Amino acid sequence: MKNKVAITGNEAVAQAMKQINPDVVAAYPITPQTEVVQIFSSFVSNGQVDTEFVTVESEHSAMSATIGASAAGARAMTATSSQGLALMFEMVYIASSLRLPIVFPVVNRALSGPINIHCDHSDAMGIKDAGVIQLFCENAQEAYDNMIQAVRIAEHPDVLLPVSVNLDGFITSHALDVLEVLDDETVKNFVGTYQPEEYLLDAENPVTMGTLDLYDFYFEHKRQQVAAMEAAKKVIEEVGREYEAISGRKYGLIDAYKLDDADMAVVVLNSAAGSAKGVVDELREKGLKVGVLKPRVFRPFPFEAIQDALKGVKAVAVLDRAETFSTLGGPMFADVRTALYDLKNDIKVVNYVYGLGGRDLRLEDVEKVYDDLANIIKTGRADKFVNYLGLRE
Amino acid sequence: MTPFNRNFGQGKRTKAVRPDMNWEEITKAGNVYEPGNANTYETGDWRTIRPVWNKDRCIHCLICWRYCPDASIIATDGKFDSFDYKHCKGCGICANVCPVHAIDMFSEDEMDRQKEAKRNEE
Ligand code: SF4
Numbered sequence A: 001m002k003n004k005v006a007i008t009g010n011e012a013v014a015q016a017m018k019q020i021n022p023d024v025v026a027a028y029p030i031t032p033q034t035e036v037v038q039i040f041s042s043f044v045s046n047g048q049v050d051t052e053f054v055t056v057e058s059e060h061s062a063m064s065a066t067i068g069a070s071a072a073g074a075r076a077m078t079a080t081s082s083q084g085l086a087l088m089f090e091m092v093y094i095a096s097s098l099r100l101p102i103v104f105p106v107v108n109r110a111l112s113g114p115i116n117i118h119c120d121h122s123d124a125m126g127i128k129d130a131g132v133i134q135l136f137c138e139n140a141q142e143a144y145d146n147m148i149q150a151v152r153i154a155e156h157p158d159v160l161l162p163v164s165v166n167l168d169g170f171i172t173s174h175a176l177d178v179l180e181v182l183d184d185e186t187v188k189n190f191v192g193t194y195q196p197e198e199y200l201l202d203a204e205n206p207v208t209m210g211t212l213d214l215y216d217f218y219f220e221h222k223r224q225q226v227a228a229m230e231a232a233k234k235v236i237e238e239v240g241r242e243y244e245a246i247s248g249r250k251y252g253l254i255d256a257y258k259l260d261d262a263d264m265a266v267v268v269l270n271s272a273a274g275s276a277k278g279v280v281d282e283l284r285e286k287g288l289k290v291g292v293l294k295p296r297v298f299r300p301f302p303f304e305a306i307q308d309a310l311k312g313v314k315a316v317a318v319l320d321r322a323e324t325f326s327t328l329g330g331p332m333f334a335d336v337r338t339a340l341y342d343l344k345n346d347i348k349v350v351n352y353v354y355g356l357g358g359r360d361l362r363l364e365d366v367e368k369v370y371d372d373l374a375n376i377i378k379t380g381r382a383d384k385f386v387n388y389l390g391l392r393e
Numbered sequence B: 001m002t003p004f005n006r007n008f009g010q011g012k013r014t015k016a017v018r019p020d021m022n023w024e025e026i027t028k029a030g031n032v033y034e035p036g037n038a039n040t041y042e043t044g045d046w047r048t049i050r051p052v053w054n055k056d057r058c059i060h061c062l063i064c065w066r067y068c069p070d071a072s073i074i075a076t077d078g079k080f081d082s083f084d085y086k087h088c089k090g091c092g093i094c095a096n097v098c099p100v101h102a103i104d105m106f107s108e109d110e111m112d113r114q115k116e117a118k119r120n121e122e
């Protein structure tokens, strides 16, 4: 039965968590994530879930307690944003290297300073090399759907890695959206009962976790994490197909929008992809061959799918909502450009850093990007690799 | 050859880990599936000073046994027996707490040099 509701992105995430009914949630409030754990804690106090809710004194402890719970054998979650994720940083590496299938929404927000509470992806990009699977959500519907799928992806025996579910702070987290939620039973059956293969509370089969590794085997264990990331690509697609069967909504590694015959493409994560799609619709009416590629997964980086989707285009603009200060543009630019480097078609790839600290991406901005791309195709040259969109210049 | 800790070449090896394992064979996340396995990890080679027992002075009070942080004093039948030099890291606590000064600490370097000198003499 279709069940449409009008809720915010944060409510959608909390709703998904309610239906997943994890064993343990340890969390600390931080804007703009606060609502997620606040709403979820009311589910706990109302007895709508039987989750053990651990109120901790910081995000470092939130991730630590989640790691402890997960290692003990529980299906465990936390949630965070911005500075909170930065404070968790050390423990995020522990979670991924211990191969714990922790799911944690990250409501994207700029990292200070200057102090800022609004959306950009500098928090998420800070853990892009931490061995965590990163799903990105265009809107509240995707936030809800990705949360549910994240559990299955994380717990798959070939994967066993933490999964972070990213949604744009305030833009997605606080705006009211109409979305479809599944009924409790369907979600319950989809996520299933968590049966960890090995866990600390298994008295019959003692196990030591978090061992000292030094140069003996540290390298080998990192290689295992890479293999898990590699395996995750297939698992993400499989889980996406299964999810489509119960929801009717399609999920893969990327979302290719009108790219089949496109000459120009914009690559962009999260909510800005929605704006870009709107612009594409308008430009298509004018006869321009334009498209949007929205990576749903940023880690593991789905470079094969991206190569495949972009191999026919002539010029690509990668929109990054984060800086790297490398002076060579944003983090996604580097990855997309590398992915396209070996294609023979000589695709021009340029970068636009946009929306830092919550600055709006206006439709005119996206139009300008397509304008620039058209120019690049016409002249055969891209004068500047790195551009700033919506900046006072 | 891939470098690995000297420990793998010494004491008993754990069931979980062997030095010839490649990344696909090694246990996930370095998990160890054997209880009490710290015993097989020999920390004695960290030692720079070594406790040496003076049999004649010892009154077998076993205060040293209680204080040793590495459980490296072996007592048999309620009496001081020996040091477990594979795990004794040479902190000197035992020598410090012994009420009758029956434990002396010697430099490992010095002992090595003496041994060397003795070998050269022969
Ligand atoms: S503390 Fe000294 S006297 Fe007592 S058992 Fe140990 S070595 Fe012997």
Ligand code: SF4
Binding pocket: B051, B067, B068, B069, B070, B071, B072, B073, B083, B087, B088, B089, B090, B091, B092, B093, B094, B095
């Ligand atoms: S030196 Fe330290 S570790 Fe060694 S036996 Fe004495 S107390 Fe134990």
